[in-house]
Amino acid sequence: MSGHEFQSHFEVSGDVDHTDKSTNLTEENVQEMRYILDRYPQPRSAIMPMLHYVQSVDGRISPAGVKVTAELVGVSEAQVNGVATFYTMYKRRPAGKQHVGVCVTSLCAIMGGDYILDACEKHLGIKAGETTPDGSVSLEAVECNAACDFAPVMMVNWEFMDNMTPDTAVELIDKLRADEPVQSTRGATITSWKEAERVLAGFSDGRADEGPTAGHASLTGLNIAAEKGWSAPDPANLPAPEPKQEEQK
Incomplete structure (x- = not known):
């Protein structure tokens, strides 16, 4: 590096x-x-x-x-x-039938995001911001997908694909172009970009509860707290703040 x-x-x-x-x-x-x-x-x-x-x-x-x-x-x-x-x-x-976004912001870049984007561009024969001539895939370089605990990440139609590598990115693209089933790491089965846009417009596709909504990395703190019996303070029974001491002149 x-x-x-x-x-x-x-x-x-x-x-x-x-x-x-x-x-x-x-x-x-x-x-x-x-x-x-x-x-x-x-x-x-x-x-x-x-x-x-x-x-x-x-x-x-x-x-x-x-x-x-x-x-x-x-x-x-x-x-x-x-x-x-x-x-x-x-x-x-x-946009393409499937819209692929590769995170290239700092942490994902450190973990290989730029190499993933490069692999996608070479495999598809297009640059970020373009769509394949057959309309099957559009590619985007995303400035932060807000999933740093799973870096490097990609998104397909705004669904997360976590802990990616150049090889798994190419494999993912091939499955999408072959219309093979693809499951988001933390979300629903991939449908199409247009169908995802309809959901963002406010029309349910019945997939809101399909797939996990959180992964191991995001739940680590919660799991440690459960193991140790930790809990947050009761907001209705918080200890009184200590009185401030007057500064000595």
């Missing part, structure tokens, strides 16, 4: 691609977007789940999706565009 320098993988993806006017949105989809809107007391709060819904239908943030969202919420298209281009979970270009 001598001489290795950490690289930032943040890239400016630009605005929504307004040259591609295609959309799969139907009146039935618009009705479901109205259902999302009705769940929020403040209409603007519905923008983010509605954009996830647009992605579940169009595979990206489409101009038509931006327009419908703006009309339903009662804001300008520019305001919706502002949200869509601020968060990296919203894609300006079509």
Whole structure:
């Protein structure tokens, strides 16, 4: 690792691609977007789940999706565009059937995240931020997946794949492209990126309790406390704080 320098993988993806006017949105989809809107007391709060819904239908943030969202919420298209281009979970270009993210922030990088990303790029023949020509996989370099205790980590459609290596990453990609069953390390069986986006929009797929939600590393402290009989203080019966001593002049 001598001489290795950490690289930032943040890239400016630009605005929504307004040259591609295609959309799969139907009146039935618009009705479901109205259902999302009705769940929020403040209409603007519905923008983010509605954009996830647009992605579940169009595979990206489409101009038509931006327009419908703006009309339903009662804001300008520019305001919706502002949200869509601020968060990296919203894609300006079509994502793949399976969306793979590789964490490359400090701890994951130290544990091999950069090598995993490099292996994925070479195996898929694309760079981070691109989608394979057959549309099967899109690849992203993620700045922290918030799972440092399982580094290096990847995500498939926002589901965790823990303690990865370049070899297991390539094996995972091959299974995804062959439509073989893939189980998240701490979550549900992998379906597709569009289906995951529909869940993020607020529609249950019945998989919320499928698979473990925590792993051994995250539970270590809890397990030690149970073995030793430790417990947190009763907040209703905390000891009185010691009186402060006056400073001597």
